[in-house]
Amino acid sequence: MKSFLRLLRYGLPYTLEWVPGVFLLAVVGVLDTLRVALFVPILGVVLDPESKSSALPLFPSAPPRWQFDVHRMIPGWMHMHNVLTVIAVALIGSTIIKGICDYAGTYLVNYAGFGTITDLRNRLYETIIRRSASFFHRHPTGTILSTLINDVDRVQIALSSVLGDFLQQFFTFTFTVCLVIVYGRRLSWALLIFVPVVITSARRIGRSVRKRTRTGQDKLAEIQNILHETVTGNRIVKAFNTELWEILRFQKAAKRLFRANLHSVRVASISSPLMDTIGSMAIALLLWIGRNEIQHGRMTAPVFITFIILLFKLYDPVRRFAAYYNSFQQAMGASASIFAFFDVKDDVIERPRAAVLARFRGSIRFENVGFSYANADGEQEVLDHVDLEVRTGEVLAVVGPSGAGKSTLVNLIPRFFDVTSGRILIDGQDIRTLTLASLRRQVAQVTQETILFNDTVRNNIAYGQPEARLSLVERAARNALAHDFILRMPQGYDTVVGEKGFRLSGGERQRIAIARALLKDAPILILDEATSALDAESESLVQAALSNLMRDRTVLVIAHRLSTIRRANRIAVLEDGRITAVGCHEDLLLCSATYQRLYHLQFIEMPEAPAADPLAPAFTALREAH
Numbered sequence: 001m002k003s004f005l006r007l008l009r010y011g012l013p014y015t016l017e018w019v020p021g022v023f024l025l026a027v028v029g030v031l032d033t034l035r036v037a038l039f040v041p042i043l044g045v046v047l048d049p050e051s052k053s054s055a056l057p058l059f060p061s062a063p064p065r066w067q068f069d070v071h072r073m074i075p076g077w078m079h080m081h082n083v084l085t086v087i088a089v090a091l092i093g094s095t096i097i098k099g100i101c102d103y104a105g106t107y108l109v110n111y112a113g114f115g116t117i118t119d120l121r122n123r124l125y126e127t128i129i130r131r132s133a134s135f136f137h138r139h140p141t142g143t144i145l146s147t148l149i150n151d152v153d154r155v156q157i158a159l160s161s162v163l164g165d166f167l168q169q170f171f172t173f174t175f176t177v178c179l180v181i182v183y184g185r186r187l188s189w190a191l192l193i194f195v196p197v198v199i200t201s202a203r204r205i206g207r208s209v210r211k212r213t214r215t216g217q218d219k220l221a222e223i224q225n226i227l228h229e230t231v232t233g234n235r236i237v238k239a240f241n242t243e244l245w246e247i248l249r250f251q252k253a254a255k256r257l258f259r260a261n262l263h264s265v266r267v268a269s270i271s272s273p274l275m276d277t278i279g280s281m282a283i284a285l286l287l288w289i290g291r292n293e294i295q296h297g298r299m300t301a302p303v304f305i306t307f308i309i310l311l312f313k314l315y316d317p318v319r320r321f322a323a324y325y326n327s328f329q330q331a332m333g334a335s336a337s338i339f340a341f342f343d344v345k346d347d348v349i350e351r352p353r354a355a356v357l358a359r360f361r362g363s364i365r366f367e368n369v370g371f372s373y374a375n376a377d378g379e380q381e382v383l384d385h386v387d388l389e390v391r392t393g394e395v396l397a398v399v400g401p402s403g404a405g406k407s408t409l410v411n412l413i414p415r416f417f418d419v420t421s422g423r424i425l426i427d428g429q430d431i432r433t434l435t436l437a438s439l440r441r442q443v444a445q446v447t448q449e450t451i452l453f454n455d456t457v458r459n460n461i462a463y464g465q466p467e468a469r470l471s472l473v474e475r476a477a478r479n480a481l482a483h484d485f486i487l488r489m490p491q492g493y494d495t496v497v498g499e500k501g502f503r504l505s506g507g508e509r510q511r512i513a514i515a516r517a518l519l520k521d522a523p524i525l526i527l528d529e530a531t532s533a534l535d536a537e538s539e540s541l542v543q544a545a546l547s548n549l550m551r552d553r554t555v556l557v558i559a560h561r562l563s564t565i566r567r568a569n570r571i572a573v574l575e576d577g578r579i580t581a582v583g584c585h586e587d588l589l590l591c592s593a594t595y596q597r598l599y600h601l602q603f604i605e606m607p608e609a610p611a612a613d614p615l616a617p618a619f620t621a622l623r624e625a626h
Helices: 002-037 039-046 083-129 133-138 141-184 187-193 195-232 234-239 243-268 271-295 301-343 406-411 436-441 457-461 470-479 483-487 506-520 536-550 585-591 593-604 616-625
Strands: 363-375 378-391 395-399 421-426 443-447 524-528 554-558 570-575 578-583
Touching: 002 039, 002 083, 002 141, 002 301, 039 083, 039 301, 083 141, 083 301, 141 195, 141 301, 187 271, 195 234, 195 243, 234 243, 271 301, 378 406, 378 554, 378 578, 395 406, 406 524, 406 554, 436 443, 443 506, 443 536, 457 470, 457 506, 470 483, 470 506, 470 536, 506 536, 524 536, 570 585, 570 593, 578 585, 578 593, 585 593
Parallel strands: 395 554, 395 570, 443 524, 524 554
Antiparallel strands: 363 378, 363 421, 570 578
């Protein structure tokens, strides 16, 4: 019920469509029932050759003031007196009006339903895209996609086509029950015997369907996880000859989904034959009772025949209600995972009335910073009591063994994660008191994993700045040494680079990422293993582009290659989450055992001399200026 009420809140903006849509479907129910009621005068007057009456009462046994003659349905200006003509016009007219109301009501209800789902989907995407990095660590991509697509689709089916059909059948059912009571009188109360059976069985089946639906959605998310991993990692799959293993893994997951779907169908399919059985038992009982009523003169044959027709008509909505209930239960099961994403408490929250950070001019200071995250084994400590200051215009390199926490350290600056102890100050302000937008405007990143979108080169460079002029985009590309190879592409800056930039080489992707950072013109630059995955020639070009990017910026560099970082103003050695030494290259060779070990591994034990460093002039100039 809680999930249902939350869904209703998303439907409030569409009240102007819901209300007339529901009203029109109620008219459909009235007219649909009225057409069946016409059988009383048809059988009692029109088709009775002995009848001389011109009256066409719908409720012949009702008190006079409750009588309704079919002639009242015909406009006075038509001057119709023939009973056959009156009945024909009433039947055709009610059918045409019913059709118009059915079309308009169904359209309005579906408009409101689809609008509600569109708002829900947009809100869900907005919620997901604004989550902190830890959210995406905890939830696999396939699970997120399954919720955003499959779960929302389940709710969409229930709130659009199924809801419209349900409302029509509900009103038809309601008005048919009223006529059944009017025509059947004592006979109609026999139906109450079956009501508890129908309600109880429908509820029990619905609960089971809801549970099975959630299981099926989980199995579908498992398949989407496998699909995402193998499609994005298809080169690794081919390189290790694991196509057969992945196929078998996918088939096993598909088999589990198949079984989950069968369980759901097995439970849901019980409802229709169960309603058939209950309905046939009720009608058989009423036929036996009705025969006695006619024999004793308490009911006429036309009224009883109409009563039986109404019962058959009543039976159809009852049978459908079981399917509608199952569909709504499936939607409730799917909405549970949707609202679970809404209810996740984010780790990184912007404070109310947070301050706007002006352009960076002072320093970045880590004060007793600690960071840890929870896993199956408890709290995993990554950083511990880190004290460090980076002054404006300085190039600070961070080195250390793998897993020491280097990437975590720099990712704390734009608040991809929040510190668990201590604080980080930029220009003397705790970054947790600043707006996320103003903080992240100050930071540009170039990482080992270059993320490009399936869009044009121009739009990838101008990402986040769609209004940027082409001349500015080209200038950034020139400084990133990317302009020449872009012009050689089929459509130049309008060439689509493909998913993750697969149509480009690693060096080309990296230079476009550098151009994007140049266009952003952020005063703080983070280089996280920016050249570690490139060959020597590509690295030389990327390093030259990086030297342009680093000019007049405060730079934090993470790299394994000491040839790249030894000319930084200062080098911080990070080991087991702690800063163990800070200094220049020469000082660290004398005082830091960890730095000495890294240096010896790269230079002393390498038979060939290290290649010349294209970044040397830029590092030297920055260090001397600082």
